[in-house]
Amino acid sequence: MNAYGIEVTGLTKRFGEVTAVDSVSFAVEPGVVTGFLGPNGAGKTTTMRMILGLVTPTEGTATIGGRRYTELDRPTRTVGAVLDAGAFHPNHSARDHLRIYCAMGGHPDSRVDELLDRLGLAEHAHRRTRTFSTGMKQRLSLATALLGDPSVLLLDEPSNGLDPEGIAWLRTFLRELAAEGRTVLVSSHVLSEVQQIVDDVVVIRRGRMVAAGPLEEIARRRPPTVLVRSPDAERLRALILDGTRGPDAAVATAEDGSLRVSGLTAAETADLAAAAGLRVHGLGAEDSSLEQLFLDLTQDRAGQAGQYEGDAR
Amino acid sequence: MNALIKAEFRRLAATRMWRWALVTAVLLGGGLVGLMAVVGPENFSPPMPGLDTEEGVLSVLGMLGFTVFVPAALGTLAMTAEYRHRTATYTFLFAPRRWQVLTAKLVTFGGAGLVYGLVLAVSAGAGFYGALAARGVTPGLAAGTVWELLLRLALTMAVYTLLGVAMGALIRNMTVALAVVIGYLYMGELILMMIPGVNLVYPLLPGGATASLTSFTYVAEAVAGELATSPVSLLSPVGGGLLLAGYALVAAAVAVLVPMRRDVV
Numbered sequence: 001m002n003a004y005g006i007e008v009t010g011l012t013k014r015f016g017e018v019t020a021v022d023s024v025s026f027a028v029e030p031g032v033v034t035g036f037l038g039p040n041g042a043g044k045t046t047t048m049r050m051i052l053g054l055v056t057p058t059e060g061t062a063t064i065g066g067r068r069y070t071e072l073d074r075p076t077r078t079v080g081a082v083l084d085a086g087a088f089h090p091n092h093s094a095r096d097h098l099r100i101y102c103a104m105g106g107h108p109d110s111r112v113d114e115l116l117d118r119l120g121l122a123e124h125a126h127r128r129t130r131t132f133s134t135g136m137k138q139r140l141s142l143a144t145a146l147l148g149d150p151s152v153l154l155l156d157e158p159s160n161g162l163d164p165e166g167i168a169w170l171r172t173f174l175r176e177l178a179a180e181g182r183t184v185l186v187s188s189h190v191l192s193e194v195q196q197i198v199d200d201v202v203v204i205r206r207g208r209m210v211a212a213g214p215l216e217e218i219a220r221r222r223p224p225t226v227l228v229r230s231p232d233a234e235r236l237r238a239l240i241l242d243g244t245r246g247p248d249a250a251v252a253t254a255e256d257g258s259l260r261v262s263g264l265t266a267a268e269t270a271d272l273a274a275a276a277g278l279r280v281h282g283l284g285a286e287d288s289s290l291e292q293l294f295l296d297l298t299q300d301r302a303g304q305a306g307q308y309e310g311d312a313r
Numbered sequence: 314m315n316a317l318i319k320a321e322f323r324r325l326a327a328t329r330m331w332r333w334a335l336v337t338a339v340l341l342g343g344g345l346v347g348l349m350a351v352v353g354p355e356n357f358s359p360p361m362p363g364l365d366t367e368e369g370v371l372s373v374l375g376m377l378g379f380t381v382f383v384p385a386a387l388g389t390l391a392m393t394a395e396y397r398h399r400t401a402t403y404t405f406l407f408a409p410r411r412w413q414v415l416t417a418k419l420v421t422f423g424g425a426g427l428v429y430g431l432v433l434a435v436s437a438g439a440g441f442y443g444a445l446a447a448r449g450v451t452p453g454l455a456a457g458t459v460w461e462l463l464l465r466l467a468l469t470m471a472v473y474t475l476l477g478v479a480m481g482a483l484i485r486n487m488t489v490a491l492a493v494v495i496g497y498l499y500m501g502e503l504i505l506m507m508i509p510g511v512n513l514v515y516p517l518l519p520g521g522a523t524a525s526l527t528s529f530t531y532v533a534e535a536v537a538g539e540l541a542t543s544p545v546s547l548l549s550p551v552g553g554g555l556l557l558a559g560y561a562l563v564a565a566a567v568a569v570l571v572p573m574r575r576d577v578v
Contacts, residue, residue: 046578053409054402055576070409081406087399089328096327104320104407144403 003030003183004065004078004152006051011060013046013207020046022207023060028185028200033178035198035215036187039298043207044187045083048156051185052081064152076105080145081154085138085161090130094121094140097129098147107147115143134161135169142173153177155186159193171197191294205298219293226266228273229258229282236278240264260286317408317417321391325425334387334425335432341380342433347440349373351448364445366453374459375529377437377466381473384426385494388477391418392568393487402577412569415482419475419565426474430467438463462528465550469526472557476519479564485572498523516547519560525553 006028013021021043028034038044049055051062053069061068064079072078088097098112116122119139124132129140138158145153155174159167175197178184188194191201201218203211211218230236237251240261248263261269266285273280286292325331354361354369362369392415395401408414438460445452452459476494484490502520505511515521524530525547548556 049576049578052406054405055578056574072409075409076407083406084399084402087402089324089394089398089400091328092324093327096323100320100323100327101403101407103316103323104404106316 002065002151003181005030005183006062006064006152006154006185007066008047008051008062009060011047011050011062012058013043013050013055014058020207021050021057021204024204024207024209025060026202026209026212028183028202030183031181032199033174033184033186033197034200034202035191035194036185036202036204037191037194037294037298038187038189038204040189042189042204042298044189044204045156047204048081048083048154048185048187051154052079052083054083074106074148076101076107076148076150078148078150079152079154080148080150081156082138082141082145082158083154083156085134085141085158088129088132088137088140091128093126093128094132094136094143095125097140098143101144102147105148107149111147111149115146118146119143135163135166138162138166138170151181152183153185155184157187157189159188159190167193203294203297210297224262224265225286226261226264226269227254227258227282227284227286228261228269228280229256230273230278230280232273232278233257233259235276236273239272239276239278240269258282314413314417317413318420320407321417321421325421330387330390331425334383334429337383338429338432339436341383341437342377343436343440345380345440346373346377346437347444349376350441350444353448353450364450364452368453370452370454370459371462371528374437374441374462374466375527377433378469378523378527378529380433381469381498381523382491382495384429384470384474385477385480386491387429388422388426388474388479389481389487389490389494391422391478392482393485393490396485397487405577411573415478415565415569415573418482419478419561422474422478423471427467427471429474430470433470434463434467437466465526465528465554468554469523469557472526472554472561475558475561476564479561479568482568483564483572512545515545517556519557521545521547522553522556522560526550526557 008027009025011021011024012019024043024047036044036048046055050057051064051069064072069075069079092100094116095112098115099109102109102112113122116125119142121136121139121143124136129137132140138161142158145155158174159170162170171193174184174186178197186194186198195215198215200213201211201215202209228236233253237259240249240251246263250262252260252262254260264272266283270280270283350364350373353363354373355363361372364370364373395404404414405411408417441452441459473494477490480494481487481490484493498520502518505518506515516525528550530547547553
């Protein structure tokens with residue numbers, strides 16, 4: 001299978017006054033599963049639709065194997081996309097739907113039955129799509145994307161609306177597709193849904209890139225965080241942020257009112273408080289889960305924007 | 314391009330719409346014309362010339378021209394259904410050159426509209442001659458002329474299907490697109506006629522072109538009556554047909570240049 005990568009350069013989309021995507025640049029490595037992460041409304045869908053030529057960028061380019069989607073000769077033989085799982089004519093059967101797009105893509109009709117089988121839809125092939133559950137629609141959407149046996153797959157929140165069983169099935173299926181050597185870009189607003197299958201991640205927030213690179217590397221780059229419980233929290237915060245602690249020093253307030261300090265070690269934080277005569281009732285290094293990392297990356301925290309910016313690979 | 318046309322034929326065949334369309338064609342063609350011929354226009358209220366006169370035959374068959382809203386409605390579905398059911402996303406992914414999508418739809422629906430028109434025409438001919446034979450009336454128009462008129466009506470249906478496809482692509486909403494086509498045809502143009510001077514270009518307007526294609530000249534005669542000058546001369550049927558097809562192509566071209574280039578979000 002020819003492995004193509006995706007190259008996104010300075011991609012920007014403005015809808016009137018709103019900048020949905022703001023000069024985003026990243027590369028999706030060929031043959032690798034990349035998670036495209038960010039909260040709802042971060043600009044993931046718009047970015048993916050720009051890569052696929054459905055939305056015209058205000059600025060910037062997106063190419064697949066060096067060519068824009070709209071310049072590909074038979075695009076569905078190179079790229080498959082799952083964007084809007086409910087988008088079927090309600091009176092078409094699953095087979096009708098696949099036969100229409102099989103013809104449109106110029107793919108052999110034998111693909112229809114192969115994919116109905118592979119996605120477990122064979123026994124529902126003659127049912128109208130209006131009677132389909134969300135899970136079945138998602139499978140039909142995946143089948144449509146795979147008609148041309150593409151080496152690149154873009155999936156926009158494929159697990160949305162699926163029950164736990166469906167999510168487990170999807171995860172297995174995506175792992176299979178990746179094992180076949182396909183390049184996969186899968187978006188999600190929940191890291192844990194894709195964590196087990198992605199090698200790389202691209203994280204965006206409010207239309208801007210906040211991190212890109214191998215997941216492990218980004219997790220490693222994350223500075224240690226120290227949780228401090230102190231009745232003098234506000235004075236401690238001011239002390240840490242007085243500008244003499246290095247550029248990485250940052251403080252956020254945790255849910256229970258304690259401070260979450262980053263850029264300083266536990267020892268440095270304790271010494272700082274002691275030297276200033278501030279009371280400390282508790283202090284410890286924070287457990288860093290990937291989910292916490294993702295939340296850190298995608299939530300507003302003073303002085304944090306761009307902190308984890310990796311190399312745009 | 315062939316792949317896209319094949320896909321559009323499959324799309325058309327996938328729902329029961331085409332079967333209902335053909336049933337409608339038979340009901341409107343054979344049913345309506347047969348009924349009028351059985352009753353006889355001389356028994357209408359107010360009475361019209363009988364079918365043993367040329368005028369009577371022309372007016373009964375010309376009534377079919379009023380049924381162009383059916384193929385026009387079917388045509389508007391071609392593109393509007395894609396937006397309504399959001400399948401435009403898939404379609405533009407599989408065919409990123411969007412003008413090709415509309416071209417394939419025009420070809421496919423044009424063909425389907427012609428089939429609709431032929432079924433309408435043949436069933437109308439059968440109803441017409443059947444009813445006349447039953448009543449023992451000799452038609453006031455030669456068989457060759459009758460069938461030529463019916464063929465022209467079949468072509469009118471095909472052209473109005475194209476107009477529907479193009480207007481649907483332009484307006485993107487089926488109900489509005491249909492309202493515009495039908496509203497213009499049955500009302501808009503008559504209102505336009507009230508503007509002084511506009512009636513001079515009547516032959517070049519869609520309604521005038523339709524009249525030349527269907528030989529249903531009621532409006533043309535009214536216009537001529539109002540002008541009180543020489544009778545308005547309509548285009549030839551071929552000219553009228555080409556002009557109408559031209560309107561459809563212009564609408565389709567604008568559709569490709571403006572609404573179809575919009576972002577699919």
